[in-house]
Amino acid sequence: MCTCAHTSVTMVGRPVTGVGRRRRWYHPVMGDTHGSHGRLATYRSKRDFAITPEPSGPSTGEPTPPPALHGRRFVVQRHRARRLHYDLRLEAAGVLLSWAVPKGPSLDADVRRMAVHVEDHPLDYFDFEGVIPSGEYGGGDVIVWDWGTWVPADDRDPVEAVTEGNLHVDLHGIKLVGRFVLVRRGEPGDREQWLLIHKHDEHAVSGWEPEDHPRSVKSGRTNEEVAAAPSATWSSNASWAAATDEEIAALDRLGPRGGLWSLGGYELKVTSLDKVLMPAEGEVQAVTKRDLIRHHACIGPAMLPYVAGRPVNLRRFPDGIEHTGFWQKARPSYAPDWIGAWRNVEADPGETQEYAVLDRPAALAWAANFAAVELHPWTSTTDHPDRPTWALIDIDPGPSTTFDDVVTLARLHRTALAELGVEACPKVSGRRGVHILIPVADRYTFDDTRAWVERLSRLVGRVVPEMVSWEWETSKRQGRARLDDTQNAVNKTLVAPFSARPAVGAPVSVPIGWDELDDPDLYPDGWTITTVGDRLRAVGDPLAPLIGRQQTLPDI
Numbered sequence: 001m002c003t004c005a006h007t008s009v010t011m012v013g014r015p016v017t018g019v020g021r022r023r024r025w026y027h028p029v030m031g032d033t034h035g036s037h038g039r040l041a042t043y044r045s046k047r048d049f050a051i052t053p054e055p056s057g058p059s060t061g062e063p064t065p066p067p068a069l070h071g072r073r074f075v076v077q078r079h080r081a082r083r084l085h086y087d088l089r090l091e092a093a094g095v096l097l098s099w100a101v102p103k104g105p106s107l108d109a110d111v112r113r114m115a116v117h118v119e120d121h122p123l124d125y126f127d128f129e130g131v132i133p134s135g136e137y138g139g140g141d142v143i144v145w146d147w148g149t150w151v152p153a154d155d156r157d158p159v160e161a162v163t164e165g166n167l168h169v170d171l172h173g174i175k176l177v178g179r180f181v182l183v184r185r186g187e188p189g190d191r192e193q194w195l196l197i198h199k200h201d202e203h204a205v206s207g208w209e210p211e212d213h214p215r216s217v218k219s220g221r222t223n224e225e226v227a228a229a230p231s232a233t234w235s236s237n238a239s240w241a242a243a244t245d246e247e248i249a250a251l252d253r254l255g256p257r258g259g260l261w262s263l264g265g266y267e268l269k270v271t272s273l274d275k276v277l278m279p280a281e282g283e284v285q286a287v288t289k290r291d292l293i294r295h296h297a298c299i300g301p302a303m304l305p306y307v308a309g310r311p312v313n314l315r316r317f318p319d320g321i322e323h324t325g326f327w328q329k330a331r332p333s334y335a336p337d338w339i340g341a342w343r344n345v346e347a348d349p350g351e352t353q354e355y356a357v358l359d360r361p362a363a364l365a366w367a368a369n370f371a372a373v374e375l376h377p378w379t380s381t382t383d384h385p386d387r388p389t390w391a392l393i394d395i396d397p398g399p400s401t402t403f404d405d406v407v408t409l410a411r412l413h414r415t416a417l418a419e420l421g422v423e424a425c426p427k428v429s430g431r432r433g434v435h436i437l438i439p440v441a442d443r444y445t446f447d448d449t450r451a452w453v454e455r456l457s458r459l460v461g462r463v464v465p466e467m468v469s470w471e472w473e474t475s476k477r478q479g480r481a482r483l484d485d486t487q488n489a490v491n492k493t494l495v496a497p498f499s500a501r502p503a504v505g506a507p508v509s510v511p512i513g514w515d516e517l518d519d520p521d522l523y524p525d526g527w528t529i530t531t532v533g534d535r536l537r538a539v540g541d542p543l544a545p546l547i548g549r550q551q552t553l554p555d556i
Helices: 038-045 123-127 158-164 223-228 245-253 289-307 361-369 403-420 446-463 514-518 532-539
Strands: 073-080 084-092 095-101 112-121 130-132 140-152 166-173 177-185 192-198 258-263 266-271 276-278 312-316 326-328 340-343 354-357 372-377 390-396 425-428 434-439 481-484
Touching (some): 073 166, 073 223, 084 158, 095 192, 123 140, 130 223, 245 258, 258 361, 289 361, 289 372, 289 532, 390 403, 390 446, 403 434, 403 446, 403 514, 425 514
Antiparallel strands (some): 073 084, 073 140, 084 095, 095 112, 112 192, 130 140, 258 266, 312 372, 340 354, 390 481
């Protein structure tokens, strides 16, 4: 597993680049395999896609071949519908074969779990996470509880094995590992009763219960958190799974000049891998481009909720941070076709017309290969570029500002926000400052958020006027900090959560809990690309529960 990524948002197991032999089309137990809706007829007939956010699958009703580079993924979704249950889905022959497991899968080999064979689901359902409206089929909240890859445990065709009612598989996931057996009880038919059993192998764990591991591997969120803020939690066209052990090993095997590397099914040409981007200093080792690519490949599941679906400005240092870097906003013409693009139809002549949209770990790795040390996503999405999803407070230290001063200002904002009943989360900048992110409802404009943040910061500034300057030019601030509201504008950005910064050791901008502002050992650059994984494994991402929160800003 990637040592630099959160155990609850990374994927282990084998990269699957094929299935070894040609497979027949799978004919599901439930539903017609012909006609206008084909084998997804039962799935589609139960849902109104004008209401539910669930994917409808391919528009054509004809069977479609399995993806060339994936082919054998699995996912388990924790689903709080009328009753809590877990949905186990195995990718085979262009669909997700599905079982509802009321008590959830277990690693305990002495436990037998009932599993109900339900209708096939479309492949797009693989990373569905969100809320199905009440009154709709399966109404309730859904998280991606586990995901990974699977392989048949024997030489039998897995599709035939399902038809025959006896399937043995090896799962390679975050939570579920080892050999599982699915056995049908009784005759084939609608809502078949099966048993799900973990074999007695080296991965079996006595007493292991799924309810002891409640968080999503995609977002790090619980069902309750997704229910409270369902927006922006589902990517319909890309898995956010981090690089596997094998993919990282393949990167490490490449020579200094680089070569072709596959990540998540996408082939990249990586170059000059041993180019030093951040020099060594004292006991701190140098950081190479290979290190930055590895970080982006592993941290994707934690970073992408803040980056995907948004234009991104790249701060590049192709000659290392000892030389002047530059901003690149335009999507380069040489970018691979699978790098997302967004055209800004409102751009004036001379302004950037087309931006890159980084929506998968491979896209983050591509940016790292071009020495994009910093990633700065817009606070609005490509769908609604004039509507921010976050209001930003930038506590920008002056030359005389200590980090203790910065923390004092952050604590005052904490108090003010709490008094107003506004939810927000700070993050250390990775350099000297602190940023505070406030989720906002999608009805606000940038003028609204900028004015609101200015009013709030003016109140805070009155408490400690000796610490704060409102001057725009640094030279006129007399060394004091600026509470900057001007980042609340179209194409004004702050560095993304979990992005590196151009400094020795590659420090990272990291979300923190409000109580961490009281920790005397807190530093703004305390985590680096080599240690942020330990941080995520220990405490997760405290900002994640606020993603998509439709929050009203009270009058000030």
